[in-house]
Amino acid sequence: MPEISRDEVAHLADLARIDLDDAELDHLAPQLNVILESVASIQGVAGDDVPPTSHPIPLVNVFRDDVIRPGLTPQEALSGAPEVDEQRFSVPRILGDEQ
Amino acid sequence: MTSAVTTLVPFEKVLETFDPTMGLEVHVELNTATKMFCGCPTEFGAEPNTQVCPTCLGLPGAMPVVNGAAVESAIRIGLALNCEIAEWCRFARKNYFYPDMPKNFQTSQYDEPICFEGYLDVEVDGETYRVEIERAHMEEDTGKATHIGGATGRIHGASHSLIDYNRAGIPLIEIVTKPIRGTGAKAPEVAKAYVAALRELVKGLGVSDVRMDQGSMRCDVNLSLAPKGSEVLGTRTETKNVNSLRSVERAVRYEMSRHAGILSAGGSILQETRHFHEGDGSTSAGREKSDAEDYRYFPEPDLVPVAPAREWVEELRGTLPEPPAVRRARLQEAWGFSDMEMRDTVGAGALELVEETIAAGAAPQAARKWWLGELARRANDHGLELTEVGVTPVQVAEVQGLVDAKTINDKLARQVFEGLYAGEGTPAEIVEKRGLAVVSDDGALSAAVDNAIAGNPDVAQKIRDGKVAAAGALIGAVMKEMRGQADAGRVRELILAKLT
Numbered sequence: 171m172p173e174i175s176r177d178e179v180a181h182l183a184d185l186a187r188i189d190l191d192d193a194e195l196d197h198l199a200p201q202l203n204v205i206l207e208s209v210a211s212i213q214g215v216a217g218d219d220v221p222p223t224s225h226p227i228p229l230v231n232v233f234r235d236d237v238i239r240p241g242l243t244p245q246e247a248l249s250g251a252p253e254v255d256e257q258r259f260s261v262p263r264i265l266g267d268e269q
Numbered sequence: 270m271t272s273a274v275t276t277l278v279p280f281e282k283v284l285e286t287f288d289p290t291m292g293l294e295v296h297v298e299l300n301t302a303t304k305m306f307c308g309c310p311t312e313f314g315a316e317p318n319t320q321v322c323p324t325c326l327g328l329p330g331a332m333p334v335v336n337g338a339a340v341e342s343a344i345r346i347g348l349a350l351n352c353e354i355a356e357w358c359r360f361a362r363k364n365y366f367y368p369d370m371p372k373n374f375q376t377s378q379y380d381e382p383i384c385f386e387g388y389l390d391v392e393v394d395g396e397t398y399r400v401e402i403e404r405a406h407m408e409e410d411t412g413k414a415t416h417i418g419g420a421t422g423r424i425h426g427a428s429h430s431l432i433d434y435n436r437a438g439i440p441l442i443e444i445v446t447k448p449i450r451g452t453g454a455k456a457p458e459v460a461k462a463y464v465a466a467l468r469e470l471v472k473g474l475g476v477s478d479v480r481m482d483q484g485s486m487r488c489d490v491n492l493s494l495a496p497k498g499s500e501v502l503g504t505r506t507e508t509k510n511v512n513s514l515r516s517v518e519r520a521v522r523y524e525m526s527r528h529a530g531i532l533s534a535g536g537s538i539l540q541e542t543r544h545f546h547e548g549d550g551s552t553s554a555g556r557e558k559s560d561a562e563d564y565r566y567f568p569e570p571d572l573v574p575v576a577p578a579r580e581w582v583e584e585l586r587g588t589l590p591e592p593p594a595v596r597r598a599r600l601q602e603a604w605g606f607s608d609m610e611m612r613d614t615v616g617a618g619a620l621e622l623v624e625e626t627i628a629a630g631a632a633p634q635a636a637r638k639w640w641l642g643e644l645a646r647r648a649n650d651h652g653l654e655l656t657e658v659g660v661t662p663v664q665v666a667e668v669q670g671l672v673d674a675k676t677i678n679d680k681l682a683r684q685v686f687e688g689l690y691a692g693e694g695t696p697a698e699i700v701e702k703r704g705l706a707v708v709s710d711d712g713a714l715s716a717a718v719d720n721a722i723a724g725n726p727d728v729a730q731k732i733r734d735g736k737v738a739a740a741g742a743l744i745g746a747v748m749k750e751m752r753g754q755a756d757a758g759r760v761r762e763l764i765l766a767k768l769t
């Protein structure tokens with residue numbers, strides 16, 4: 171039976187940049203466990219003869235020709251941006267995280 | 270973060286106590302017309318956010334499709350690096366939250382790289398080092414963030430960042446070496462030679478511009494030190510984005526000195542990324558490797574696996590050019606270059622240009638002389654690649670043809686090149702328009718020689734007395750009068766005919 175600890179939930183929240191307080195962690199960790207248990211019941215159905223898959227259809231090598239296709243105009247691309255400056259997406263600085 | 274000032278140990282001293290181990294990660298941006306998973310163009314230098322679509326912006330519902338040409342390029346790079354090509358492999362999501370990746374994951378490959386287990390032999394001072402390749406995998410580039418408000422364009426002190434997603438999704442091949450050991454004092458040069466050899470190889474395949482200055486080839490340098498003779502690897506640091514061949518060498522050298530300083534003082538190395546500073550060749554602390562490295566990779570459900578048929582792989586193997594080392598040896602033999610001349614030619618990035626110039630009719634030494642002299646100087650002065658100086662190999666051969674025909678001399682040839690930079694026409698037209706042809710009219714030359722003899726009676730007398738070497742002074746005087754437009758050999762003949 172998989173189990174996700176409160177610490178793991180806190181770690182995942184941190185990775186996902188979601189600020190959860192103690193009460194929320196107490197609340198969410200058991201809920202995530204319920205979800206994992208449900209998924210685990212599906213895992214039980216698969217026998218040893220069923221390999222794990224990452225794709226539902228047994229296809230390989232679906233390739234696109236290297237041909238330019240029209241995309242978005244800058245105006246369209248930026249239309250959903252909360253803030254725009256110099257035709258670019260303006261985002262708050264992120265500390266301690268330079269890639 | 271380390272804040273203590275570290276004493277650097279002089280490089281020669283490092284080797285007395287420690288053995289270096291390196292790992293090099295090189296990202297190569299492919300020169301496909303379109304991005305890895307969408308049909309957006311990849312041209313460098315376009316206006317911000319003009320080469321984007323729902324897929325590379327990570328908009329909801331957009332679906333990626335693999336660029337077949339990028340897979341082909343990846344396989345060809347792998348084959349050229351003597352790699353195995355996976356029979357079946359998948360893409361994976363590398364999850365992280367940073368605004369340069371709008372999807373909040375980078376599509377990459379994790380434990381199933383398309384190419385693995387290869388090697389590249391590199392030469393340093395006549396000795397060959399085999400650099401083993403761990404893997405070469407496909408992934409996509411990130412967007413470009415410009416940090417506003419910080420003093421150095423870095424994030425520290427920045428108030429906000431501006432993002433251009435033109436680069437997001439451009440196909441990248443990441444080539445990762447196995448730990449490189451046993452190079453000792455040669456470690457910095459082996460690192461540089463490896464990146465140079467890789468650049469040459471990829472360039473030869475024609476799959477990337479491999480311009481380190483434009484970021485189409487980027488190198489991360491991992492380095493650790495272990496006590497001499499120890500089998501246990503030390504803690505490594507990863508210096509990111511080292512973007513010139515010289516910087517690769519300097520980064521290795523600096524980190525070796527820095528690590529040795531810390532270890533010798535009884536300290537321990539922090540596993541972290543480091544930034545390289547071009548100015549003084551130093552590195553500074555970046556991110557500490559920690560939980561942030563938890564990328565929670567999983568197979569990309571929106572893409573189907575890549576399973577290159579063996580027939581296709583063999584067909585691509587047939588398209589590989591002659592390996593660079595073999596080709597260099599063949600050309601050196603054919604051109605009669607010394608080892609040093611050949612090394613300089615390759616080092617200057619002039620091999621193809623010299624080859625094409627020779628093919629267009631110039632003698633090998635003449636072709637080398639122009640590309641590594643006059644033209645290299647111009648490239649250097651203007652921060653250009655040799656291919657961008659505004660002169661083609663055919664034109665260089667034409668200029669040399671004019672020199673060979675004694676229509677112009679080397680000095681005048683430089684003025685012809687200036688005409689070529691300025692787009693004044695063909696070399697022959699420039700000679701005509703600028704009136705550069707040497708004066709072959711013996712009447713005019715003869716008069717200038719007479720003037721020179723009359724103006725330098727002492728020199729003339731020396732020559733009459735048999736000191737032929739003194740003729741140089743008279744030749745100089747004649748050339749001055751002819752404003753350089755004379756064939757020095759012919760002038761010499763005339764002087765000697767008159768005085769001996």
Ligand SMILES: [Zn+2]
Nearest residue numbers: 307309322325
């Ligand atoms: Zn796109």
